[in-house]
Amino acid sequence: MAELKGYAGKVLKIDLSSETFEDFPWSDADRERTLGGKIMAADILFHHIKPNMKAFDEDNWLVVTTGPLTGCGCPSTSRFNISTISPLTNIVTSSNCGGNFGLSLKKTGFDAVIITGKAKKPTYVEITEDNVLFHDASDLWGLHITPTQDKLPPKAGKMVIGPAGEHKVLYAGVFSGERTAGRGGVGAVFGDKNLKAVTADGSIKNEIFDKEALKETNKKWIEQLRSHPLTGRQMPRLGTAGLISPMQAHKSLATKNFSRGRFDDFEMVNGEELAEKYLVKNSGCTTCVIQCTRRVNVGGKVVKGPELETLGLLGANIMNNSLELINKWNYELDELGMDTISSAGTIAFAMELNEKGLWDNGLKFGETEKLSEVFDDIAYRRGIGDILADGTKRVAERFGGKEYAINVKGMELAAYEPRGAVGQGLGYATSNRGGCHLNAGYTIVLEGLGLNVNPYTSKSKAAINIFFQNFMETISAAGCCLFTSYVVLPAPVINKPNSKLAKVVNVGFIAVGPVIALMDKHPAIASMNMPLIMYPYAIKNATGMKMDIGKMLKIGERGYNIERQCNIILGQGPGADTLPKRLTNELQVAGDKRTKVPLDKMLKSYYRIRGWKDGMPKESKLKKLGIK
Amino acid sequence: MAKVDVKCFGVLRLDSKIDKASIEADNIEEVFEKVNKLIEGDMRISYGDALVYLNSERCESKRKKLNDGDQVWLLSPASGG
Numbered sequence: 252m253a254e255l256k257g258y259a260g261k262v263l264k265i266d267l268s269s270e271t272f273e274d275f276p277w278s279d280a281d282r283e284r285t286l287g288g289k290i291m292a293a294d295i296l297f298h299h300i301k302p303n304m305k306a307f308d309e310d311n312w313l314v315v316t317t318g319p320l321t322g323c324g325c326p327s328t329s330r331f332n333i334s335t336i337s338p339l340t341n342i343v344t345s346s347n348c349g350g351n352f353g354l355s356l357k358k359t360g361f362d363a364v365i366i367t368g369k370a371k372k373p374t375y376v377e378i379t380e381d382n383v384l385f386h387d388a389s390d391l392w393g394l395h396i397t398p399t400q401d402k403l404p405p406k407a408g409k410m411v412i413g414p415a416g417e418h419k420v421l422y423a424g425v426f427s428g429e430r431t432a433g434r435g436g437v438g439a440v441f442g443d444k445n446l447k448a449v450t451a452d453g454s455i456k457n458e459i460f461d462k463e464a465l466k467e468t469n470k471k472w473i474e475q476l477r478s479h480p481l482t483g484r485q486m487p488r489l490g491t492a493g494l495i496s497p498m499q500a501h502k503s504l505a506t507k508n509f510s511r512g513r514f515d516d517f518e519m520v521n522g523e524e525l526a527e528k529y530l531v532k533n534s535g536c537t538t539c540v541i542q543c544t545r546r547v548n549v550g551g552k553v554v555k556g557p558e559l560e561t562l563g564l565l566g567a568n569i570m571n572n573s574l575e576l577i578n579k580w581n582y583e584l585d586e587l588g589m590d591t592i593s594s595a596g597t598i599a600f601a602m603e604l605n606e607k608g609l610w611d612n613g614l615k616f617g618e619t620e621k622l623s624e625v626f627d628d629i630a631y632r633r634g635i636g637d638i639l640a641d642g643t644k645r646v647a648e649r650f651g652g653k654e655y656a657i658n659v660k661g662m663e664l665a666a667y668e669p670r671g672a673v674g675q676g677l678g679y680a681t682s683n684r685g686g687c688h689l690n691a692g693y694t695i696v697l698e699g700l701g702l703n704v705n706p707y708t709s710k711s712k713a714a715i716n717i718f719f720q721n722f723m724e725t726i727s728a729a730g731c732c733l734f735t736s737y738v739v740l741p742a743p744v745i746n747k748p749n750s751k752l753a754k755v756v757n758v759g760f761i762a763v764g765p766v767i768a769l770m771d772k773h774p775a776i777a778s779m780n781m782p783l784i785m786y787p788y789a790i791k792n793a794t795g796m797k798m799d800i801g802k803m804l805k806i807g808e809r810g811y812n813i814e815r816q817c818n819i820i821l822g823q824g825p826g827a828d829t830l831p832k833r834l835t836n837e838l839q840v841a842g843d844k845r846t847k848v849p850l851d852k853m854l855k856s857y858y859r860i861r862g863w864k865d866g867m868p869k870e871s872k873l874k875k876l877g878i879k
Numbered sequence: 880m881a882k883v884d885v886k887c888f889g890v891l892r893l894d895s896k897i898d899k900a901s902i903e904a905d906n907i908e909e910v911f912e913k914v915n916k917l918i919e920g921d922m923r924i925s926y927g928d929a930l931v932y933l934n935s936e937r938c939e940s941k942r943k944k945l946n947d948g949d950q951v952w953l954l955s956p957a958s959g960g
Contacts, residue, residue, distance in 0.1 A: 481958045485890050491959030496888035500932050500954055513935075522957075523892055543959075559959045689960055701958045703930070737958045745956050749939075750927040 255279050256460040257319040257793035258287070263361045265376060265383055267444055268309065268368030272383040275365055283796060284877075287318040287362060288728035289345040290810030292334035295365065296343055297817050297878070304821065306338035306436070307419070307443045313366040315356070315410070315449075318730020322357040322457045323465065323793040326473050327539040327732040329354050331427075333410075337435035337684070338443075339421040339593065339642050340661035342818040344435025344684045347727060348410070349536035350427025352451060355408020359453030370445035375403070380453040388447040392417060395586040396426045399448060407450035413588025415630040416442035420640040422593035422663075423630075426585070429544070429555040430536060433590035435662060435684055460795035468792050472785040476540050480745040481701065481737040486543040487533050491559035492522030494700060498563070501699035501706060502839065502846070503671030505664070506567040507616055508599040509657045509831075512668040512839050514567030520574045525556065529578060541734055549582045557581040557591070560688075563666025564595035569602060570617040583623055587630035593642055594626065596663030600643045600656055601635075610650040654832035659686035660823070669830070669848050670839035672698035674712035676848030680828045681716070681857060681866075683814040689733055692719035701740050703748065703757045707845035711764025713856035717771040721807030728810060729790055739783055768860045774804035809876045812861075812868050816878055825865035828854060880905055881945040885914060889955035891929055894922055907931055908941040910951050929953040 253260040264275040275295075285291040292314040299312055313335045320328040331353030337344035356364065359380050366376075373388040391399050396413045403409050408427070415423035416438030423438030424431045432438075441447070459465050477483045485493050495517060498504035502512035518524065525545060531553050535542035545556030557565070557577050561584075565577045584591045604610040612635050614625070628636025638646060643663050647656035657664050662685025669676030675698060678691025688695070694716050698706035704715075726736055744753045770777050778801035780787050787798040818827075829835075830850055839846035858864065862872035873879065880903040887897050895918045902913040908926055915923050926941040932952035933943060945951070 480890070481956070485955070485957050486959070488890060488893055489957070493889055493957040494959040497930075497954055497957050500888075500930070500935075500937075500952060521888075523888060523898070526893065693960065696958050701956050734958070734960060740958075747927045748930050748956050753927075 253279055253282060255282055255794045255796060256458045257323055258282060259357045259360050259362045259455065259457065261361050262363045262365065263378065263383070264365040264367065266368040267366065267370040267374060267446060270385040282319070284806070285810065286725060286728040286790070286806055288316050288330070288332045288730060289334060289347070290724060290728040290806065290813070291363060292316045292332055292345060293343065293810060293814045293817055296334060297813050300336065300817060300820055302820055302822065304336060305341065306336045306440055309369045310367070311336045311440060313437070313440055313444070314363065315366065316363040317353045317357055318728055319794050320789055321353050321730035323459060325469055325538070325731070325789050325793070326476055327536070327541060327735050328730045329537045329539065330727070330730050330732055331356065332727065333425055333432045333437045335437055335440050336821065338419065338439045339436040340685045342660060342684070342821050342823055343814055344437065345814070346424070346432035346434045346437045348425065348427050348432035349430035349539070349732070350408070350410070351537060352408040352410045352427040352449070353730070354537060355451040355453070357457060358455050359451050360455045364449070366444065366446065369443070373445050373447050375448040375450070376446065378449065378451040380455060391447045396588050397586060400428070403448060403450050404452060407452035409448060409450050411448040412438040412441045413586060413630070415588040418630060418632045418640070419443055420589055420629055420632070421642050422590040423588050424590050426588060429585070431585065431590070433592065434687060438588055459793055461792045465789065465792035468785060468788045472789065473540050475738050475785065476735065479738045479742050481740065482541045482734065486541050486734065489522040489526050490533065490543045490545045490556070492525045492545065492557065492562050494559045495521035495562055496523065497700045498667065501671050503668045503695060503699065504567050505563055505666050505668040507570055508568060508603045508655060509664070509668055509833060510655070512671040516572035517567060519572040520562055520566035520577060522562070524574055525562070529556065529574060536732070539732065541732070543734065547578045549578050554582045555585065560666045561591040561595065564592060564599065568595060568599045568666065569619065571619045573619065576619055580622060580626065583626055587626060589626070589630060592665055593663040594629065596657055597639050597643050597646060598622070598625065600646060600652065601639060603655060604646070604650050604652050607652065609652055657686070657831055657833070659830060660827055662686040667695050668839070669834055670846045672706040673709060673848045673853070674698050674706070674716055676830060676834060676850060677712055677853040677857060678716050678720070680830050680850055680854070683811065683818060689723065690720070692716040692723065694719060696737070696740070697760060701737065701745060702760070703753065704760045708761060709849045709853045711761045711767065713853050713860055714764045714768035714771055715760065716857065717860055718767050720811055721771065721804050724807035724810040725803040726786060728806065729786060731786065770804065771808070771860050772862070774801045774808060777801040777804055809878065812872065812876050813878050815868060816873065819867055825867070828866045881947050881949060883910065883945050883949040883951055885910060885951045885953065887953045889957055891924065891953055891955040895924065904945055906941065906945055907933070907938060907943050907951070910945070914953070924953070929955060
């Protein structure tokens, strides 16, 4: 049990093969080293995985983790994380989810659950405070996401898969309520293990280290989130969909399989159109004060609307201008249990292969009438769906077109076209789990969407990227939604983006690159707290752990390195941190030499600051971080 | 004066309730003056409040002279994921 507060105190390990369970040893020292979430999961996997282990091996573990702030009354902290070897990338993926499972798991007395083995028949696992039950899930097998959850106990927290997970679509997700652990195919690993669902139901309350102080911290934090122009105004009103228009302006809206950064019909599929014509209301995860979820009407049902990624990738990237169709597809993909990013990215690539005569598959840019059928075929692995279900990289291995197969390490890119924001390109390339915008450090928010740091310069981008990769790693590990991090962008600058102050900040970010690099290398120099950054206060008051910004960066740095080390054990070698040639060798705008990603140049700085050689942590770095 | 087309995006559009407008203005600063006249209620916007794009390129001078047919976009910053 933990002496530290905030945590439930135990880790559960379940073996599906033998239908047994036990406590997994996890100490306060482990908690101090990893916090929780994706870093805890990476640490557990690091000590378990072996070279050549594969996603569908019986011995591949699913590590489901929460953070210390989950269940402590802090805003936007109902998150949980699933890490495992990804069938899409063959390296470790970490997939984060809202919904109710994380909160419910902690109420059973467990901070995390490790799922091992393979069930002999379709199974659903029920976790309670004092028992784990293995139920026959034959009556659930084959059901879509909502009917599956409807058949499970109503009060329990749930995570389930749909038909895509059952058929091992390599980018199938795990769903909790309407939220998704979407990336990397964690749902396919569930499916391979014959695991249809896991529920958690308990009533244990977290002990808090300093209740009064945490209450005060939360009050300030909620006020901060509600008053900030991004988390208090833009996201509740426009959702993540509010990014489509700024991305269009900044030439970073992935269009026609990332062949350009602008879509002529963007106004038919942007956040404003969604808000003004389709939004029924906004909503959000439990504990969240941001409420960024769109709720829209599809076929007479009010359901979760599309996020920015889905809007961009099922809009501009396949040359579709029907928002009504995107709303419908978003719902269908959710119900089938698939990641909308990888589904849409793979479809766009297939359309280009067809256009170029490399694969006669019937899919054409802008012709979208039959896409619902194609999604269905993917989920059930029928016809061309069986090929598309393996993702962009494998499709390219079969039909060619590698230079415009838009993936990194096998994972399809999000909707940001990085030739319009080169730091984001570096982030995509170095992201541990593959083509993910968030694991990338999400530098594009500084490069034109939130702030206006020069999007084309490579100067200081490596330092900025590493800083945000490490920082976001820890925010996630604490159990917080990454969207809470936007309040670190000063409100006066967001409110007045064309003011003199904003211009100074935008130029300043590049100018102070060497200082940021120094912090990246020596996080201890940031051992301080700032009123804008509430995480350290919350972690300290919830757990009793000493915490400051420097410690957060150090934990994040270690997390990023241990994830990388997992990938290296699994066979990732030099050259993995790359981008499709379209993005590094072809100009996005003819004649404008700035409009390609100068990846090699940025990578050199990135590796130097990280203490890596050819993408691999040096021995001295591993020793310094205590990774062995 | 030049006849230009203005479009507003983001929170700026939701608050001003103006999605597009055709106006006459000599420069960017005047665009804001004219847009303000179209806004019902007390809200007023100035050059500092919005990111300005002129014919699809970022415009960083409020004195930038306009020509007939120019497209001016006014955007508010955004975030997401």
